[in-house]
Amino acid sequence: MAAALGFAFLLALMFGGVPIAFAMTLAGFVGFGFVVGWQPALHMMSQVVHDSTLSYTFSVLPLFILMGNFVARSRLAADLFVAADAWVGHRRGGLAEATIWACGGFAAVCGSSAATSATMVHVALPSMRKRGYADTLSLGTIAAGGTLGILIPPSGIMLLYGIATGTSVPALFAAGVIPGIIACLLLAGTVRILTWRNPALAPAGARATWPDRLATLWQVWGVIALFALIMGGILGGVFTATEGGGIGAFGALLFALHRRALDWKSFVGILIQTGVTSAMIFAILFGAFVFATFVEVSGAPKLLGGLVRNLSIDPTVVMLAIIVIYILLGVILEEISMMFLTLPLFFPLVTQLGYDPVWFGIILVIVIELGMITPPIGINLFVIKAMVPETTQGQMLEAILPFTYALVVLLVLLLAFPELVLYLPRLIL
Numbered sequence: 351m352a353a354a355l356g357f358a359f360l361l362a363l364m365f366g367g368v369p370i371a372f373a374m375t376l377a378g379f380v381g382f383g384f385v386v387g388w389q390p391a392l393h394m395m396s397q398v399v400h401d402s403t404l405s406y407t408f409s410v411l412p413l414f415i416l417m418g419n420f421v422a423r424s425r426l427a428a429d430l431f432v433a434a435d436a437w438v439g440h441r442r443g444g445l446a447e448a449t450i451w452a453c454g455g456f457a458a459v460c461g462s463s464a465a466t467s468a469t470m471v472h473v474a475l476p477s478m479r480k481r482g483y484a485d486t487l488s489l490g491t492i493a494a495g496g497t498l499g500i501l502i503p504p505s506g507i508m509l510l511y512g513i514a515t516g517t518s519v520p521a522l523f524a525a526g527v528i529p530g531i532i533a534c535l536l537l538a539g540t541v542r543i544l545t546w547r548n549p550a551l552a553p554a555g556a557r558a559t560w561p562d563r564l565a566t567l568w569q570v571w572g573v574i575a576l577f578a579l580i581m582g583g584i585l586g587g588v589f590t591a592t593e594g595g596g597i598g599a600f601g602a603l604l605f606a607l608h609r610r611a612l613d614w615k616s617f618v619g620i621l622i623q624t625g626v627t628s629a630m631i632f633a634i635l636f637g638a639f640v641f642a643t644f645v646e647v648s649g650a651p652k653l654l655g656g657l658v659r660n661l662s663i664d665p666t667v668v669m670l671a672i673i674v675i676y677i678l679l680g681v682i683l684e685e686i687s688m689m690f691l692t693l694p695l696f697f698p699l700v701t702q703l704g705y706d707p708v709w710f711g712i713i714l715v716i717v718i719e720l721g722m723i724t725p726p727i728g729i730n731l732f733v734i735k736a737m738v739p740e741t742t743q744g745q746m747l748e749a750i751l752p753f754t755y756a757l758v759v760l761l762v763l764l765l766a767f768p769e770l771v772l773y774l775p776r777l778i779l
Contacts, residue, residue, distance in 0.1 A: 353650030353695070356381035360641065360691065370687040371630075374637030381644040398639045402632075406592060407513060412628035413595030414504055418460045419620045420602035424611045426573055427469045430455040431477070433566035438538075440557035443545035445481060446491040447538045449474040453495030454534045455570065457502040458577040459602070461509075463722055467496030467730045471737045484551045487544060489741060490749030493730045494537050494756070497719035502530035504580060504598070507685070507715055509591075510631070514638060514690065515697050517707045519591040520584050521775040525708050528770050529716070529760065536756040544752055572605045585778045634686060642694035651698035658703070665703040672696055673717055673761070680721025684729055688721065689714065709764075712771045716761050723750045723757075 356377050363373035375395070383391040402408060434448035434455070441447065449470060456466050470492045478488040500507040503523035512519040545552050558566075579601060584594040606612040612620075645651065658668055679688045700710045722730045731746050764770055 352381060352385050353645050353648040356641075356644060356648065357691075357695075364683075364687070370690070371633035371637040374634070374641040374690065378637070378641035378644040382640075382647060385644065385647055394643055395640055398643065399636050402636055402639060408632070408635075410519070410592040410595045411506075411509055411513070411631060412624055413592070413599050414461055414506060414509060415627050415631075416620070416624045417504075417595065417599040417602045418462050418465060418506075419624055420599065420606045420612075421456075421459045421576075422465050422469060423616060423620060424572070424602070424606040424609050426459065426570070426605075427452060427456045427466075427473045429566075429569040430573060431470075431473045433570050435477075435555075436558040436563045436566045439555045441542075442549060442554045443483075443487065443541045443552040444555050445474070445478050445483060446487055446541040446545075446552060449478070449488075449491045450495045450498075450534055450537045450541065453492075453498045454502055454530065455573050457498040457500075457505075457530070459504075459573055459580075459598075460499055461504050461506045463496045463499035463719070464729055464733050466499035467492055467733045468737065470495060471734055475738070478552075481555065482553055485741065486745060486749040487541070487551045488749075489734055489738065489746060490751075490753055491537075491541060493723050493728075493734055493746070493750050494540075494753035496730045496733075497722050497757070498530060498533060498537075500722075501526055501533055501712075501715055501719060503527065504594075505715065507689070507718060508711065510635070510686065511689065511693075511711045511714060512591075513635065514642075514693055515707060515711070517711055518775075518779070521708045521779055522711050523581065523591070524585055524774040524778050525712050525771045526715070527774055529712055529764060532763065532770070533716075533719075533757070533760050536760055537753060540752050540756045572609075576601050576605065631686070634690060638690035638693070641690075645694035646698075651695060651702075654695065655699050655702040658699070665705070668699070668703060669705065669713075669765070672700070673713070676714070676717040677720060677724075680717065680724050680728075683721075685718045685721050689718065706768070706772060708775055709768050709771045713761070713764060716757060716764065720754060720757050720761075723754060 359380065360373055360377035363377060364370060379391050379395055382394055430452040431448060434451040435445060438444045438447045453466050453470055456469060460466055474492060475488055503526045505526060508522040508526060509519060511517065512522050576598065580594050580598045583589045583597065584591055589597065701707055722728050725731060725743065725747055735741055735746060
């Protein structure tokens, strides 16, 4: 009952306009005070903030945010798009397919869906409009491709999930590789199906020569080198995820300087932007830890797990119910809020049922991807709508709907075949 009232109080605060970080902190503090006592609640809050602030693990987050900001400044996305266009642009809808693959490549060194979507609006949309692509296909492709930013490692959401649950970040990064490749294939396949059914959506383009194709690969050497350095070092045990974030940020800085994409003013701006973003996320993390501590002492996770066992409910049914709840929450909540709101209750239940926390982390990321392109709160749709203001909500819904089916297919595949997620972590780590 205490946990139920705590969740109700938290939702009331959120819908009343209180920022999620402060809402979780207040709800957790009040709930802990009623269950345990007000003096212990004060000690608990100060201890959570103190321990989290001094945690070495937490320093990985601003480092990867800094790396993503340097990468976005380096104009790598344009080179990735040109390279992908040279290889698949001659097909009907090839520019849309190139956008998907460019999003995947950019995601491998960025880690943010919103940044991926915003960048690809600038890079891909003008070219697709110039070649006569329908806006429904162009905008849907960019919004869906942008979701790859949190699935293909290194991923900001995976970092947050790993920090919040104590799950191995290198294992999560390894687990995201195969699902990320499958997601690219499914989204690119969706473009093929759409243009096959309605050729008017996009024309075919000119075929690039083999020398031109090979030349474009040289243009994206920075992406390949940075991704190989970070992921190879982390998964190979050469350095930790935190050290990998520092190396990645320094490598991205060198690459931005090499491409003359950075001056003193933009450098200071990137540092400020990184600091602001990191402070916002840390505030949310602190609030999540306070609220999670309250939920734990309330006994709700153990009670829920015991109820499931006593009623002999099939774990698969429970997992499907959790996924449905996440999809419904994704319609009304933004992604970070949704994750931290539910993890204190669902994560202990999932582990009690015997599910691998790494596998559940990837499932959660994919459900969050769906939320990012689901009206009315889908963050990728907001980003694109802000940058292409002439687009209506109805057009965005028409544009994105076919690509949501592709992500649902990916979700079903990973539910049916968990080894698609767990094979690489078990092989490498």
